[in-house]
Amino acid sequence: MIEFTCPSCQKHYRVNDELAGKTAKCKQCGGTFQVPMPVVPAEVDEYAVSSAPVAASVQASAAPIAAAVVDGRGTSAILSGNTGNFEYEISQRPDFALVTVKMQQGQKVFAEPSAMASMTPSVTLKAGFKGGLGRTIGRALGGESLIINTFTADQGPGEVTFAAGAPGDAAYYRLQGNTLYVQRGAFMLHSEGVDLTGKWQGAKGFFSGEGLVLLKASGTGDIFFNSYGAILQVDVTDQYIVDTGYIVAFEDTLQYRVTILPGLRAGGKLKSFFFGGEGLVCQFSGQGKVWVQTRHVHSFLSWVHPFRPASKN
Amino acid sequence: METEIRNKPSFANIRIKLGPGDRVIAEADAMASMSSTIDIKTMWSGGFLRAVLKRVFGSESLFVNEFSTESEGELILTQPFPGDIECLELKGNTLYLQPGAFLACEPTVRLGVGWAGLRMLIAREGLFRLKVSGTGRVWFGAYGGIFQREISDEYVVDSGHLVAYEPSINVRIGMAGGIFSSFFSGEGLVTKVTGPGRIYMQSRSFGGLAAWTNSHLW
Structure with missing residues (x-):
């Protein structure tokens, strides 16, 4: 663990060693600083994520903004913040994450069918085919439902809570004109300003079987996605390999290629067959x-x- | 009697330290481990008739176990599914529990069955609800994390997410939206609760787990 205080507001932090040297944003005052190197020889932290692979660092957090600094108990903290559109809170983490969204009057949220757990009566639910026929079919190809539920706070401010079917965590991502790819079944909800379409994988999708089916989210706004299990956020700086079944989401600044696990390549299809269909990985670069x-x-x-x-x- | 809920929220369990004269009543299969100094007495859950009613309509077990000791000992109670456990201290007030939520209570707590109404059968929430009243601690569990809301007027809960509620809460079944939206939104029927009062909800549902599992099996 590294212990230090924010240089501008003196807020005390304890973070994992992996974050040493990284630039982080203070949760309290918003100022940026560099996490210092550990003073004592690194002690083993039972909650820390296991060793980081070459050229990529792993941190046990989900939200890119709020959780740049991880607290002592790692992933179990409640994530909350203001997205600029609305206030949100992700509680019950990482086992049974629940996303609570507090909406102002007139605001809209678009969610995957049956994701709603509860809501105030000031919110109206409407199911519909959003974005025309092409988008609708695109989403279906992306493995999500044809239908998108629209929650509108048309009778005053209100809250909606969302829960996934699978046991696991949820994470928040802010789109700023860029694109995020989300794995099949991982999409939960998005705010206004986000465009959600299916992405035809072509040969990439075909060869990866059901392993890699992606939705493409772009625009400016908020998106929440969920996982089965906990979520690890990996900052790829060069090359990184992820089994296709473990991908939740990734930024489009990364190039990706679906291949057979390098160790299996020599034996070709036969080895992969005996491996039980496993061994397809996504190779990220950039x-x-x-x-x-x-x-x-x-x-x-x-x-x-x-x-x-x-x-x- | 010292009690503690550990390993929240995924695999919550209750650890109870019993002293002489302390007694705890728990669901038939809730005991995971205990000191050999503890005696178990099995009895009908709230009397024979009520036990049968609860078994048939409320999917609760027919029997409950009473744990006591003459010296002292430790008792670990669990629930069948992964999830959270909550403890509530009753002080003469009443709480309704959805079928399957009840885990344990002190013997001063009265266990009863209440008719929940035919409409609850339509919503597949169970015809009967468990009514706990009196004084003392009661423990209930859920699949998922437990979260609560203080309701002043009305609130909408997706079916399968409601765990417990106070008797001042009025529960009825409604549609999630219009006819089209209710059918296609995947929410279908929802529970509409009217306050004032407190409700407890679970952050996962069995229906949601089944749907997730089945969507990957083809």
Whole structure:
């Protein structure tokens, strides 16, 4: 752990060693500073994320703005903040994340069907095909529902809480004219100003099977996505490899290529076959952020499936 | 009697230190481990008739266990699913629990079954609700994290997310939006609660878990 105080407002911080030398933003005064190098030889922190791979640093946090500094208990903290559009809070992390959005009168939020857990009656829910036929089909190809739910606070300010079906965490991302790719099933909700379309993967999508189906979010606004398991945020600076099933989201400043895990390449298709369909990875290069989830849906299903009652005809 | 809820929110469990004369009543399968100094007595949950009613309509278990000791000992209680556990101290007030939420209570707490209304069957929330009243601590659990709201007028809760509520809360079933929106939004029927009073909700639902699992199985 590194202990230091913010140079401008003297707020006390304890952060993981991986953040040494990084530029961070103070949660209290908003000033930027560089995290100092650890003074004592690094002690083992039971909550710290395991060793960072070459040319990429991993930090156990989800939101790019609010959680640049991780507290002592790592991921269990409540994330909250103001997106500029509305106030939000992500609680019950990282196991059963719940996103609470506080809306002003007239504001709109667009969410994945059945993501709503509760809301004030001042909010009206309307299901609809948003963005015309092309976008709708695009979303369907992206593995999300054809329908997008629109929550409008048309009868005064209100709040809506959103929860995913899967046990796991949620994260917030602010789009500033750039593009974010979100893995199938990870999209939760977005604010006005965000354009959500399906991205046809072409051969990339085809070869990765169901492993990599992406939605493309662009524009200026807020987007929330959820994971199965905890979310690790990785700042890629050169090259980084993620199993396709573990990708939650990534910035479009990164180039990506779906390949077979390097170790399996020599044996080709045969080895990969005996590996049980595993071994497809996404190779990222360039500079940008990738969010990785710590559990895999298909691993869970193959663990659970033998216990499911099956009708034998 | 010292109690503590540990490993919140994913795998919450209750640790109870029993002294001479202390007694705790818990769901039939809630005990995970205990000191050998603790005695268990199994009994009908709230009397025979009520136990059968609860079993048939409220999906609660037929029996409850009473734990007591003559010296002292430790008891660990859990719940069947991953999730959070909440403790509430009753001081003569009443709380309604959704089927399956009840875990344990002190013997001074009265367990009863209340008719929730036919409309609750339509919403698949269960025909009966468990009514806990009296004085003493009661523990209830949920699948997911537990969060609460103080309701002054009205609030909308997706079906499957409501865990417990005070008797001043009026619960009815409504549609999530218009007919089209309710059908296509994936929310379908929702629970509309009217206050004033406090409600407890869970941040995950069994329906949501099933839908997520099934969406990946094709």
